[in-house]
Amino acid sequence: MKTFVNIIIMLFCITAFSQEQKVDYKKVDNDLVQATYYFADNNTIVERAGFFNKEGKLHNTWISYDLEGNKTVIANYNNGKKDGVWTYFKNDKMSIVTYKENKITNVEEKALVVN
Numbered sequence: 001m002k003t004f005v006n007i008i009i010m011l012f013c014i015t016a017f018s019q020e021q022k023v024d025y026k027k028v029d030n031d032l033v034q035a036t037y038y039f040a041d042n043n044t045i046v047e048r049a050g051f052f053n054k055e056g057k058l059h060n061t062w063i064s065y066d067l068e069g070n071k072t073v074i075a076n077y078n079n080g081k082k083d084g085v086w087t088y089f090k091n092d093k094m095s096i097v098t099y100k101e102n103k104i105t106n107v108e109e110k111a112l113v114v115n
Contacts, residue, residue, distance in 0.1 A: 021047075032059065039067060053079060 022043040024036045028051070036049040046069075050062030057080030064073040076084035082099035089112070098106040 030054065042067070045069065050075070050077075055079070 022038040048064040051060040053059040058077040062075040074087040088095040096108040
C-alpha cells in the first residue's frame with residue numbers, strides 16, 4: 001500500500017510540474033505532414049521540425065535546434081528508420097554519421113572553424 005501511495009504522489013508531482021509543448025502540424029501533401037515542435041518553456045522558439053509520412057512515422061529531414069536557434073542535429077529518416085547522413089553540431093566540432101536502416105555505416109568528425 002505504501003508503494004502504491006508513493007507512485008500516486010510521484011505521478012501527481014510529474015503531472016503538476018510538466019509543461020505542455022506547443023506543436024504545429026501542416027499537411028504538405030497526401031503523404032506528408034510537417035511538424036514543428038517548440039520548447040515547452042518558450043513556445044516561440046523552435047526545438048525541432050520535420051515530417052511524418054501517412055503512417056505517422058518519421059520521414060525525410062528533421063532539424064533540431066538549441067535555445068539560441070543554432071542547429072544541433074540534421075537527421076534523415078526513411079519510413080521511421082534512421083537512413084542517410086546525420087550531422088551533429090557540438091561546440092567546435094561536427095560529427096557526420098551515416099545510417100542505413102537504423103544501422104551506422106560510417107562516422108566522421110570534423111572541426112568547425114568560425115571566422
